[in-house]
Amino acid sequence: MATVDIRGVKKAYGTTRVIHGVDVDIRDGEFVVLVGPSGCGKSTLLRMIAGLENITGGEIRIGDRVVNDVPPKERDIAMVFQNYALYPHMTVGANMGFSLKLRGAPRSEIDARVARAAEILGLSQLLDRYPRQLSGGQRQRVAMGRAIVRDPQVFLFDEPLSNLDAKLRVQMRTEIKELHQRLKTTTVYVTHDQIEAMTMADKIVVMHDGVVEQIGAPLDLYDKPANQFVAGFIGSPAMNFIGGTVEVNGTGQFRCDSGVMMPLEGIAATHHGRRAVYGLRPEHIRIVPDGAPAEVIVVEPTGSEMLVVARLGGPKGQEIACLFRERMTLQPGETIKISPMKGMPHLFDEASGARLDG
Amino acid sequence: MADIAAPGARARSRSWWSGIGQGRHVLGLLFLLPAAVFLLLFLTYPLGLGVWLGFTDTRIGRDGVFVGLENYELLWIDSVFWLAVFNTLLYTTGASILKFGLGLWLALLLNQHLPFKAFFRAVVLLPWVVPTVLSAIAFWWIFDAQFSILSWALIKLGLIDQNINFLGDSTNARASVIAANVWRGIPFVAISLLAGLQTIPPSLHEAATLDGASGWQRFRYITLPMLSPIIAVVMTFSVLFTFTDFQLIYVLTRGGPLNATHLMATLSFQRAIPGGQLGEGAAIAVAMIPFLLAAILFSYFGLQRRKWQQGGGD
Numbered sequence: 001m002a003t004v005d006i007r008g009v010k011k012a013y014g015t016t017r018v019i020h021g022v023d024v025d026i027r028d029g030e031f032v033v034l035v036g037p038s039g040c041g042k043s044t045l046l047r048m049i050a051g052l053e054n055i056t057g058g059e060i061r062i063g064d065r066v067v068n069d070v071p072p073k074e075r076d077i078a079m080v081f082q083n084y085a086l087y088p089h090m091t092v093g094a095n096m097g098f099s100l101k102l103r104g105a106p107r108s109e110i111d112a113r114v115a116r117a118a119e120i121l122g123l124s125q126l127l128d129r130y131p132r133q134l135s136g137g138q139r140q141r142v143a144m145g146r147a148i149v150r151d152p153q154v155f156l157f158d159e160p161l162s163n164l165d166a167k168l169r170v171q172m173r174t175e176i177k178e179l180h181q182r183l184k185t186t187t188v189y190v191t192h193d194q195i196e197a198m199t200m201a202d203k204i205v206v207m208h209d210g211v212v213e214q215i216g217a218p219l220d221l222y223d224k225p226a227n228q229f230v231a232g233f234i235g236s237p238a239m240n241f242i243g244g245t246v247e248v249n250g251t252g253q254f255r256c257d258s259g260v261m262m263p264l265e266g267i268a269a270t271h272h273g274r275r276a277v278y279g280l281r282p283e284h285i286r287i288v289p290d291g292a293p294a295e296v297i298v299v300e301p302t303g304s305e306m307l308v309v310a311r312l313g314g315p316k317g318q319e320i321a322c323l324f325r326e327r328m329t330l331q332p333g334e335t336i337k338i339s340p341m342k343g344m345p346h347l348f349d350e351a352s353g354a355r356l357d358g
Numbered sequence: 359m360a361d362i363a364a365p366g367a368r369a370r371s372r373s374w375w376s377g378i379g380q381g382r383h384v385l386g387l388l389f390l391l392p393a394a395v396f397l398l399l400f401l402t403y404p405l406g407l408g409v410w411l412g413f414t415d416t417r418i419g420r421d422g423v424f425v426g427l428e429n430y431e432l433l434w435i436d437s438v439f440w441l442a443v444f445n446t447l448l449y450t451t452g453a454s455i456l457k458f459g460l461g462l463w464l465a466l467l468l469n470q471h472l473p474f475k476a477f478f479r480a481v482v483l484l485p486w487v488v489p490t491v492l493s494a495i496a497f498w499w500i501f502d503a504q505f506s507i508l509s510w511a512l513i514k515l516g517l518i519d520q521n522i523n524f525l526g527d528s529t530n531a532r533a534s535v536i537a538a539n540v541w542r543g544i545p546f547v548a549i550s551l552l553a554g555l556q557t558i559p560p561s562l563h564e565a566a567t568l569d570g571a572s573g574w575q576r577f578r579y580i581t582l583p584m585l586s587p588i589i590a591v592v593m594t595f596s597v598l599f600t601f602t603d604f605q606l607i608y609v610l611t612r613g614g615p616l617n618a619t620h621l622m623a624t625l626s627f628q629r630a631i632p633g634g635q636l637g638e639g640a641a642i643a644v645a646m647i648p649f650l651l652a653a654i655l656f657s658y659f660g661l662q663r664r665k666w667q668q669g670g671g672d
Contacts, residue, residue, distance in 0.1 A: 052564050073570040085561035089583040098579070099569035146569075 002063035002153040002186055003028050004049060010057035011044055011210075018044055019210040021058065026203075029184045031177075035197040036207035037233070043158055045207070046190045050079050050156050062153060078147035079156040082163065084139045086131040086146075093118075093127035096145045117148040120179070137168045144179065155180075157189040161196065173199060194234050198222070206230050228353035231279050231346055237307065240280045240320040243350065248272040254345070260292045260313035264345060276356060279346035282307070282323040291337035294320070299330050310336060411640035418634040429641035439642065441617050442625040446649075448532065449621060450600045453539045457596055458589075460540065461547025466577075468548065469555045479552070486545035494609035497538040501525050501610065525611055528618035535619050538606050543599065547592055554588030555581070594657035598650060622646050 051072030252267030416422030613620035630639020
């Protein structure tokens with residue numbers, strides 16, 4: 001087990017720069033998720049930690065050692081690939097024991113360690129099968145088994161669940177988390193799925209266009225997104241953004257471009273008249289008698305909650321999504337009066353997207 | 359005419375057509391027919407004729423009679439025939455091993471990230487594209503007793519002091535024709551294996567690298583086993599082509615010197631056409647069949663069927 005320090009890491013392919021100076025500290029035993037939309041550089045960063053891509057600038061340390069020029073096999077890391085990368089011509093047992101075999105470990109030791117890993121992952125019955133004969137979830141487990149057997153300093157996961165169906169994905173998510181709690185090995189996990197990131201991570205690194213947008217614990221990112229990108233990326237359904245102007249006359253208010261006024265607490269008088277973006281999560285909207293009017297367009301009940309899409313301020317207003325816990329009989333065309341829960345609205349600078357506090 | 363034909367006849371002809379269109383089997387057979395005729399006419403008939411001729415004493419210009427196994431009995435005690443069998447096996451084994459080794463090496467090189475990759479891949483195909491007779495004539499000059507560029511170059515380098523007798527000496531001649539065959543056969547092996555190499559997912563190599571495999575170990579444990587099905591197919595074809603080779607030998611040595619490079623194919627031709635003994639020539643050609651069948655069966659049962667390649671299920 002080890003720490004991983006990423007200092008000012010840059011990556012360029014020829015003149016195309018894909019990562020522009022990334023700093024991340026990963027503590028010993030931590031589960032860190034790199035999350036971001038496709039092409040944000042998260043997989044490239046992971047492959048640089050693994051040593052599969054060289055580092056254009058900056059440095060990466062694993063433990064106390066700078067690994068920029070250390071070949072992959074000497075970095076003592078194990079990686080689980082998106083397509084699992086199981087060796088098709090080897091049995092499950094041989095796949096898992098391959099790294100030990102290369103190291104010249106004695107047969108008895110290989111068998112013992114493979115058996116132990118197989119037991120942890122429930123693969124004991126499958127050791128003589130070939131990857132072709134396994135289901136997607138079983139292959140996924142073998143890929144993890146191959147990593148566990150080596151007992152490496154760091155586990156790297158590159159979108160390991162994206163080839164599984166939704167139900168299996170939820171199940172494997174839990175299994176990976178349990179595995180981490182059991183083994184306590186430092187883990188770096190790449191995904192584009194923010195739910196995966198939220199549920200699994202000790203710490204999330206949100207990346208976008210080759211830069212880190214925010215690093216923090218899942219709930220910190222949810223409660224205090226550093227900018228509009230993180231706010232829109234974390235949370236499902238996504239946060240509503242409404243353009244408008246800040247008004248402070250004793251109490252703060254936000255005048256939406258449609259003319260609707262929304263409450264805004266604790267805003268400094270210096271922001272009066274400033275153009276800004278008002279961010280409001282769907283689950284932080286409630287119906288109150290004196291709220292802002294909104295016309296219901298679509299109602300999507302899911303059983304546990306209701307997603308309502310409505311136009312704020314009447315038929316020509318902006319569409320916003322609202323998530324209500326309580327069941328109501330709403331019809332499209334009906335007008336509801338909505339208001340944000342106290343202290344829940346977020347405010348972002350219109351030009352830079354940065355969070356505006358106080 | 360059609361205009362005044364009875365409506366009933368028209369309806370009948372339409373139903374006849376639609377019957378063909380709808381009956382899958384009739385239509386299927388119809389589509390198969392040209393290929394079947396082609397195969398019967400150009401493959402089965404000559405093969406059958408060849409086998410039949412092997413059991414007769416036919417000569418050019420004279421119909422033969424059935425003589426049973428007499429041709430084969432004569433071949434059994436014919437030292438030239440056995441020499442040709444030995445030469446063919448030597449030629450096939452030597453050339454195939456070299457083609458495999460060099461072809462695999464070339465394929466691995468071309469699979470690297472080289473500059474001008476597409477250009478090199480095209481260049482490698484050249485020996486395969488050039489007509490055999492043309493390249494054979496070129497080799498004939500390269501191996502010429504007096505004007506050989508190889509001898510010239512080696513003399514100028516001071517490595518030898520007189521021309522090498524490439525095609526006049528038994529051992530040299532055998533080595534020379536094998537070299538020419540290898541040169542010609544490498545592209546097929548190299549390009550086919552290159553295609554095979556590109557089907558191996560890069561992530562397998564990455565996984566092996568992280569597992570601690572060196573370059574050699576990745577080749578030994580990943581590339582080679584995953585390439586083995588393609589190697590089996592390619593080398594089967596290569597062996598078949600080499601075993602039945604005729605053109606190169608015929609242009610370069612005509613089987614000489616002292617029959618040292620006579621292959622079964624060239625001997626068969628020489629006995630049958632210039633020698634006029636169609637029956638005997640046919641018998642030699644037929645004698646190649648068991649060898650070819652053995653090669654095919656070996657590759658089919660020995661190399662191609664891998665447990666890991668077969669789909670799911672227990």
